[in-house]
Amino acid sequence: MGLSKIRQIEAHDDSELSFPPEGDAKPYEVFIQLNRGQPHVHSGTVDAVDGKMALSYAKKHFGRDQECVHMWVVPREAMISTNYDGEIIWPLTDQGYRLVRGYAIDVRRKWERFRDQEELDRYQDDDIKEMF
Amino acid sequence: MSAGVTTAVELKMDWEIQEDPQRTADFQARIDAKGLIEVDDWMPHNYRVGMLRMCEHHANSEIVGALPEGEWITRAPSLLRKLALIAKVQDEVGHGQMLYHVCQDLGKPRDQMLRDLCTGKTKYHNVFNYPAPTWADVAMIQWLVDGAAILNQKSLAEGSYGPYVRTMKRINMEEAFHFKSGEDMVLTLMSGTPRQKKMAQEAFDRWWAPCLMFFGPPDSDSTKTGPFMTWRIKTKTNDTLRQTYVDRFAPAAKALGLIIHVAHKDKDGMVAIKPDGNPDMVVDEQIQFDEESGHWGFTQPDWDEFFRVIKGNGPCNKQRVALRRFSHEQGHWVRQAVMGSAGLPPSAN
Known part of the structure; x- marks a missing residue:
């Protein structure tokens, strides 16, 4: 069995390579x-x-x-x-004031004083959802 | 560029080492919570070494794995097959590159890894020490060996080391085409002439046992399985993977009309011939579906042969390493030139 010659004629050799390492790129x-x-x-x-x-x-x-x-x-x-261990990027304190969801419940409750349920649901359907 | 400063790094397992108990506990907790470890994270010494060793072995295997298939590129039976084979071989070498990168970041220079492979200090997968004497072997390698590799790599993609896990996912995406193309080739051969079928059966007889060995020694003989499972470097044991493999491939082979034999091999990796002129093999009677366990039975491969081949005495060990060394030596001047250390001007930046 055998395909190309090069695979047969190269002798096996475990010795150290004759040239020094070239180093990594x-x-x-x-x-x-x-x-x-x-x-x-x-x-x-x-x-x-x-x-x-x-x-x-x-x-x-x-x-x-x-x-x-x-x-x-x-x-x-x-x-x-940054590194995972020492540095906190996302602060652990409540950041609700900078998120939509930080206002959603309050705003809904406040609206209820001005509009009826059905009108408010329709209004909310078009409202911005979870975004920054 | 720091050409020539690469030094040999001795990274050895040390089971006597005293690790910081708090850090070790936090580390294990992250792993138990299915979290990933990243390159800059603290990790126990033995985790680093174990991960590096496994990844280096994997990288070496990708590079050496391209050798038995590469020699068939010029002999592919059609243009489509030739294109597919070139693409596959290119993929395998690319996988090697990606994996060597993961190893470099764990602390061993690439240069050193390539040299260690050439001088026999590190190993590659046992399965590539077997010969591929016919085109049907190329088909069987792509179907059986890549099939085994995907199964293994899918379990490794659930591991704990982030860079390796991400590389595994990418590799699996590419392996999927190798496997499908192999399946297509096996189906073509088994739908062909009696001669094609015979060629496929003979190749199957050469590759079935090496593929069972692919998953490593039985769990009872595998020393690393314990800690590697705890750290999720491995996520499934050798025996579990082997059984899953047989459950998938034994019925597929049967459906195709391939017969699973227990075969004895000669030193060239070919099925040995008995004095009466017949091949030295018998039908594996264990290949039966067991209703009770829900699994297929099979005869264990010859584990003595496995350990013999691992020690460098397989049919093609010497050829494969010699060819890799030849290529590395031939490439010396090219590397010198690109690194700017041959008296030639270095490259742009």
């Missing part, structure tokens, strides 16, 4: 946009020596198996992030 984070107008979403990482090479790898890697209209690559060293 830099990691670049890849963000892809599936449709115009949508946000870019983190999709993975590629290793490259420069932005051009990173973009070319990213296109092959993350742009082939789905429709994709736009792509960013960012050197990881340029990204500054």
Whole structure:
């Protein structure tokens, strides 16, 4: 049995390689946009020596198996992030005053003094729902 | 760019290690609550090493797995099959790249991983130490081996390490096409001429047992299963996955007219021939559906063979590693050039 010759003639050798390690390239984070107008979403990482090479790898890697209209690559060293342990981003105090739902019940109760139930239900159907 | 500063990293399991009890408890609580661990999170040393080892083994397997299939690209029987096979092999190498990345972030340089694979310090999946002498082997690999891989990877996608879990989900999405294309090839062969059917049956006889071994040794012999399950590095035991696999593939094979044999193999991974000239195999009588348990029975593969092959004495171990080493050596000047360390000007930034 045997297909191409190269698979047979290369001798097996467990010794150390004769050349030193070349070192690793830099990691670049890849963000892809599936449709115009949508946000870019983190999709993975590629290793490259420069932005051009990173973009070319990213296109092959993350742009082939789905429709994709736009792509960013960012050197990881340029990204500054929070950390899960020490930092709280979303404050734990009540933030109701900045949310629709923080007002919904009060506003409804206050309206009831001015309008009847049916009219109010109809009004609420058209009202803004859960948004910022 | 820090070319050449890569040093060997010794990341070893250490069961004597004293971890911070509070942090360990918080860590376990997050895992028990089905939470994910991220790269910058604190993690116990053995979790890091265990995750790294498993992921590196997986990455190596993707790269080496491309070798037995890659050699069939030039011999694919139609343009459609050729295109599909090229795409599949490209996917596998891409999976290797993604997984090496997960490992790099856990602390081992990629450079070191590629070198360790070439010098036999790290292993890859046992199943790739078997030969693919016919086109039907390519079909069986895509159906049986990729089928096993998807089953395994689906369970790994429910694990606890975020970067690995996300990579698994992406890989599974791509593996799905490999499996379907394999199914299509097996169906084509089994709808074909008696010669095609015979070729498919012979390939099936070569791959069935290695696929049962794919899920690893029986739980009773698997030392890592315990802690790995607690940390959700693994989510299902080897035996559970193996049974699920047989429940799916035994009836499918039967429906296609493939016979499940217990076969003895020679050193080349081919079904051995008895002195009377007949192949040394018998029908596996255990392949029966058991109404009571709701599972299919099967004969356990030859576990002595499994451990022999893992130790480097399988039919193709030496060939596969030698080819990988050959490619790595041939690529030395290219890597030097792109890293700007060959006296050539470095790239733009």
